[in-house]
Amino acid sequence: MNAPTDGGALSAAPLADLDWPALHASLDEYGYALLPGLLAADTCRALASLYADPAPFRSRVVMARHNFGRGEYQYFRTPLPAPVARLRETLYPQLAPLANRWNEAMGLPARYPQTLAAFLARCHAAGQTRPTPLLLQYRAGDYNCLHQDLYGEHVFPIQLAVLLSRPGSDFTGGEFVLTEQRPRMQSRAEVVPLGQGDGVLFAVHQRPVRGARGYFRVNLRHGVSRLRSGCRHTLGVIFHDAA
Numbered sequence: 001m002n003a004p005t006d007g008g009a010l011s012a013a014p015l016a017d018l019d020w021p022a023l024h025a026s027l028d029e030y031g032y033a034l035l036p037g038l039l040a041a042d043t044c045r046a047l048a049s050l051y052a053d054p055a056p057f058r059s060r061v062v063m064a065r066h067n068f069g070r071g072e073y074q075y076f077r078t079p080l081p082a083p084v085a086r087l088r089e090t091l092y093p094q095l096a097p098l099a100n101r102w103n104e105a106m107g108l109p110a111r112y113p114q115t116l117a118a119f120l121a122r123c124h125a126a127g128q129t130r131p132t133p134l135l136l137q138y139r140a141g142d143y144n145c146l147h148q149d150l151y152g153e154h155v156f157p158i159q160l161a162v163l164l165s166r167p168g169s170d171f172t173g174g175e176f177v178l179t180e181q182r183p184r185m186q187s188r189a190e191v192v193p194l195g196q197g198d199g200v201l202f203a204v205h206q207r208p209v210r211g212a213r214g215y216f217r218v219n220l221r222h223g224v225s226r227l228r229s230g231c232r233h234t235l236g237v238i239f240h241d242a243a
């Protein structure tokens with residue numbers, strides 16, 4: 001039964017007019033880039049409301065059981081809801097050249113094909129067959145520990161999160177946090193301010209930073225600070241599939 005996930009109301013805003021050179025420059029400089037107003041409010045509400053129905057999902061994770069934090073998430077099954085599939089397919093080709101440039105700078109051998117289908121075929125051939133896009137749900141007191149979404153050998157180095165709820169009215173607290181660990185230096189934290197429908201593209205694992213003698217690798221983690229009140233939903237779009 002795919003009916004609940006295919007509704008026409010779940011349509012994403014056009015992605016063609018995004019300023020990709022500026023987004024790449026932000027990812028290069030800070031390890032993340034903001035996509036304000038990526039999803040319309042009605043799309044956010046429609047996606048968040050899917051959480052209550054188990055049908056669109058392949059599995060559910062209660063974070064406290066794994067010491068991942070507090071709160072829960074569910075991984076979508078295929079076919080993905082239309083706006084989720086569309087975001088994954090249309091963002092990937094814009095990000096693959098940046099991913100290739102990053103890997104080259106970091107001395108990592110993987111290079112990414114031009115289409116998501118070709119990259120997923122590679123994941124699937126290596127046994128990474130399970131879809132990774134997910135919905136997260138947090139209530140008062142919940143949080144998401146700093147982590148990296150690695151699910152096997154094949155890793156696409158950038159991922160997307162979209163805030164589906166309204167900060168200040170649906171929930172308070174619950175800020176999206178990124179930390180960067182530089183070699184032989186103390187870690188640096190960045191809070192990314194998100195409104196409903198805003199997306200953030202960010203480094204999954206590592207990114208290159210230019211130093212005095214070429215590039216070095218910076219290690220990134222992301223998480224969510226404790227919710228003070230209310231309920232917060234997020235859409236996560238990871239490009240590699242899971243083993």
Ligand SMILES: O=C(O)CCC(=O)C(=O)O
Nearest residue numbers: 136161176224234235236
């Ligand atoms: O809820 C959030 O903002 C973070 C979600 C997350 O960890 C992810 O999308 O991978």
Ligand SMILES: [Fe+2]
Nearest residue numbers: 147149222236
């Ligand atoms: Fe995550």
